[in-house]
Amino acid sequence: xxxxxxxxxxxxxxxxxxxxxxxxxxxxxxxxxxxxxxxxxxxxxxxxxxxxxxxxxxxxxxxxxxxxxxxxxxxxxxxxxxxxxxxxxxxxxxxxxxxxxxxxxxxxxxxxxxxxxxxxxxxxxxxxxxxxxxxxxxxxxxxxxxxxxxxxxxxxxxxxxxxxxxxxxxxxxxxxxxxxxxxxxxxxxxxxxxxxxxxxxxxxxxxxxxxxxxxxxxxxxxxxxxxxxxxxxxxxxxxxxxxxxxxxxxxxxxxxxxxxxxxxxxxxxxxxxxxxxxxxxxxxxxxxxxxxxxxxxxxxxxxxxxxxxxxxxxxxxxxxxxxxxxxxx
Amino acid sequence: xxxxxxxxxxxxxxxxxxxxxxxxxxxxxxxxxxxxxxxxxxxxxxxxxxxxxxxxxxxxxxxxxxxxxxxxxxxxxxxxxxxxxxxxxxxxxxxxxxxxxxxxxxxxxxxxxxxxxxxxxxxxxxxxxxxxxxxxxxxxxxxxxxxxxxxxxxxxxxxxxxxxxxxxxxxxxxxxxxxxxxxxxxxxxxxxxxxxxxxxxxxxxxxxxxxxxxxxxxxxxxxxxxxxxxxxxxxxxxxxxxxxxxxxxxxxxxxxxxxxxxxxxxxxxxxxxxxxxxxxxxxxxxxxxxxxxxxxxxxxxxxxxxxxxxxxxxxxxxxxxxxxxxxxxxxxxxxxxxxxxxxxxxxxxxxxxxxxxxxxxxxxxxxxxxxxxxxxxxxxxxxxxxxxxxxxxxxxxxxxxxxxxxxxxxxxxxxxxxxxxxxxxxxxxxxxxxxx
Numbered sequence: 071x072x073x074x075x076x077x078x079x080x081x082x083x084x085x086x087x088x089x090x091x092x093x094x095x096x097x098x099x100x101x102x103x104x105x106x107x108x109x110x111x112x113x114x115x116x117x118x119x120x121x122x123x124x125x126x127x128x129x130x131x132x133x134x135x136x137x138x139x140x141x142x143x144x145x146x147x148x149x150x151x152x153x154x155x156x157x158x159x160x161x162x163x164x165x166x167x168x169x170x171x172x173x174x175x176x177x178x179x180x181x182x183x184x185x186x187x188x189x190x191x192x193x194x195x196x197x198x199x200x201x202x203x204x205x206x207x208x209x210x211x212x213x214x215x216x217x218x219x220x221x222x223x224x225x226x227x228x229x230x231x232x233x234x235x236x237x238x239x240x241x242x243x244x245x246x247x248x249x250x251x252x253x254x255x256x257x258x259x260x261x262x263x264x265x266x267x268x269x270x271x272x273x274x275x276x277x278x279x280x281x282x283x284x285x286x287x288x289x290x291x292x293x294x295x296x297x298x299x300x301x302x303x304x305x306x307x308x309x310x311x312x313x314x315x316x317x318x319x320x321x322x323x324x325x326x327x328x329x330x331x332x333x334x335x336x337x338x339x340x341x342x343x344x345x346x347x348x349x350x351x352x353x354x355x356x357x358x359x360x361x362x363x364x365x366x367x368x369x370x371x372x373x374x375x376x377x378x379x380x381x382x383x384x385x386x387x388x389x390x391x392x393x394x395x396x397x398x399x
Numbered sequence: 400x401x402x403x404x405x406x407x408x409x410x411x412x413x414x415x416x417x418x419x420x421x422x423x424x425x426x427x428x429x430x431x432x433x434x435x436x437x438x439x440x441x442x443x444x445x446x447x448x449x450x451x452x453x454x455x456x457x458x459x460x461x462x463x464x465x466x467x468x469x470x471x472x473x474x475x476x477x478x479x480x481x482x483x484x485x486x487x488x489x490x491x492x493x494x495x496x497x498x499x500x501x502x503x504x505x506x507x508x509x510x511x512x513x514x515x516x517x518x519x520x521x522x523x524x525x526x527x528x529x530x531x532x533x534x535x536x537x538x539x540x541x542x543x544x545x546x547x548x549x550x551x552x553x554x555x556x557x558x559x560x561x562x563x564x565x566x567x568x569x570x571x572x573x574x575x576x577x578x579x580x581x582x583x584x585x586x587x588x589x590x591x592x593x594x595x596x597x598x599x600x601x602x603x604x605x606x607x608x609x610x611x612x613x614x615x616x617x618x619x620x621x622x623x624x625x626x627x628x629x630x631x632x633x634x635x636x637x638x639x640x641x642x643x644x645x646x647x648x649x650x651x652x653x654x655x656x657x658x659x660x661x662x663x664x665x666x667x668x669x670x671x672x673x674x675x676x677x678x679x680x681x682x683x684x685x686x687x688x689x690x691x692x693x694x695x696x697x698x699x700x701x702x703x704x705x706x707x708x709x710x711x712x713x714x715x716x717x718x719x720x721x722x723x724x725x726x727x728x729x730x731x732x733x734x735x736x737x738x739x740x741x742x743x744x745x746x747x748x749x750x751x752x753x754x755x756x757x758x759x760x761x762x763x764x765x766x767x768x769x770x771x772x773x774x775x776x777x778x779x780x781x782x783x784x785x786x787x788x789x790x791x792x793x794x795x796x797x798x799x800x801x802x803x804x805x806x807x808x809x810x811x812x813x814x815x816x817x818x819x820x821x822x823x824x825x826x827x828x829x830x831x832x833x834x835x
Contacts, residue, residue, distance in 0.1 A: 145835040147495075147798070148495050148496070149520050150499070160831075168827050169828070170807075170810075170824050171806055236663060237670075250658055253659050255661065257663075258660065263662070343605060344605075344606075347806065347809050347813055359802055362797055362801060363495055363797050365495070368835075
């Protein structure tokens with residue numbers, strides 16, 4: 071299952087390279103002058119320039135990825151290589167049937183994605199459309215909404231804790247919900263904490279989406295607007311039937327970015343409450359199992375593999391469709 | 400000193416594997432070269448005048464206290480202690496990579512299972528020769544705590560601190576409360592406090608370890624020390640009726656705990672006690688660090704968790720102990736042995752306690768005349784105990800306590816119903832972890 075995804079992007083690559091005729095012609099010409107132009111030293115330099123990054127890439131990305139996949143079928147406490155024991159699918163069996171945190175974590179990752187698509191994304195689009203109208207103080211608004219994106223998620227976690235802290239936080243102090251009897255536990259209550267964190271995540275994501283859409287809107291041909299105005303379309307009709315369809319490439323980028331955000335969600339939650347009840351995430355389960363004095367590296371790797379498979383399932387169709395488009399072009 | 404919250408993220412799986420794969424374990428213990436750079440980089444393997452020491456004492460108070468010990472050691476022996484301090488939590492997270500790389504000669508660590516684990520993995524040096532010299536300074540309970548599963552000594556304890564129920568003397572005096580010594584008295588006191596508009600027991604479990612302390616108290620009071628040890632060692636079953644009894648008692652006490660514990664840090668919970676909004680608080684003596692006002696600190700007192708089963712009374716005290724171990728192949732072994740011997744003396748402990756009065760000496764020989772009343776009480780409690788426990792995450796496998804028990808106890812605190820399915824889930828997970 072894991073090998074097909076890694077092959078398919080490569081399988082898809084050759085056509086675009088060999089497709090355009092101009093490119094092949096160039097490629098055929100270059101080697102002739104090549105031999106004369108390049109001294110041995112040049113070749114060595116080029117070899118190093120291409121070789122070193124390749125070695126680093128293979129070692130840091132591919133070897134480690136495959137090592138994690140291999141380790142997912144073992145148990146290992148991280149001490150000495152001789153303590154690695156092969157256990158087949160036991161880790162996965164344990165994970166799917168016996169880990170009370172696994173399914174909630176999968177569910178929360180999905181909720182994370184759906185929430186980001188449904189709330190901050192339309193909101194970002196809305197803000198972008200408003201700002202695109204060249205309203206007054208446009209730059210001030212732009213800066214204000216984009217500011218959270220500049221901050222690290224870990225910092226955002228600290229900031230929002232000041233707001234959510236059930237005893238001394240802003241919200242509970244204002245509404246008096248820090249008294250016994252009518253106590254609201256934003257951070258500890260599993261029915262609330264995920265949503266509390268999602269609001270913080272959305273606060274940042276909105277700005278991100280806004281900037282992406284703003285860039286997309288700048289690319290819309292002004293003559294389109296003109297034409298639709300001439301046809302008598304009102305603002306909403308223009309947006310719905312003319313502008314939005316031209317934002318298609320931006321929408322694809324937004325979708326991919328949001329999926330990635332949902333899958334890598336980690337720092338905010340870790341700072342907030344370390345993935346306690348109600349905020350379990352796959353990335354946090356991986357960390358909790360692997361970091362520590364006596365770690366369950368095999369088990370943690372198994373969770374990482376699940377995360378990898380989910381990522382691939384999402385990303386492969388995207389890559390395939392992108393490469394198809396390129397081939398057609 | 401505050402046990403192990405799972406802490407911040409450091410190296411991921413892949414990075415760790417990779418570094419180890421290319422023989423880079425040393426690179427992860429990066430503090431070592433860094434340190435020797437700032438502490439006289441010429442000091443290499445052959446230098447008999449320097450001992451390197453890996454420290455997790457990154458907080459200001461203990462850091463300074465330890466520095467004074469090393470200064471005294473230098474004066475006495477002429478050997479310099481080259482200290483490599485790392486952030487407390489980072490040190491714990493990296494410990495096993497650190498010990499497999501090029502660790503310092505001597506390093507800070509904790510007594511109990513956590514010490515035995517590294518001893519049994521061959522990552523620590525047995526120090527029976529040191530104990531021949533310092534053995535007389537310590538009570539038997541401390542000796543037992545310093546031994547690995549093979550019976551050899553691996554650990555020199557420095558200080559310890561008991562867990563107990565803390566309260567403010569002025570509150571108890573004003574309302575006429577009496578220190579409860581039995582379960583029924585405790586429940587009655589909680590009821591009375593509730594009537595008096597106090598939160599009976601302050602509680603914060605955001606860091607996920609404080610609840611373990613409550614479990615420990617309830618378990619060894621109900622089932623005794625031996626059962627507690629068996630349970631922590633993975634031998635007894637979590638579905639045993641004895642464990643069920645513990646959770647039943649806990650369910651009875653839980654309504655008197657502060658609401659919303661999972662969202663609150665222990666520091667914030669301590670503030671409710673400090674501001675007299677809460678009547679009691681179950682924690683270690685380090686709770687005193689949160690009492691920044693001297694008057695408030697003098698008003699702080701504690702009592703042992705009340706008796707549940709008369710057969711066991713109050714004979715067990717939870718007293719996590721911190722100290723030192725020697726790494727598997729120290730560069731300057733003779734110097735390291737000398738340092739360990741010095742650390743095992745009452746003088747070293749006294750130097751430490753002068754600077755950090757929230758803990759007590761591990762040795763019975765240390766001078767207690769300068770102790771605060773609270774230290775004296777803590778000292779008596781520990782020296783009078785029949786058995787000492789460390790803490791759930793020091794007495795059991797850390798991978799079990801952090802990945803299974805921490806979330807399970809948080810779940811229980813949130814929703815005390817459904818104990819049976821929780822316990823059988825713990826038991827199932829325990830079996831796979833202890834089998835690996």
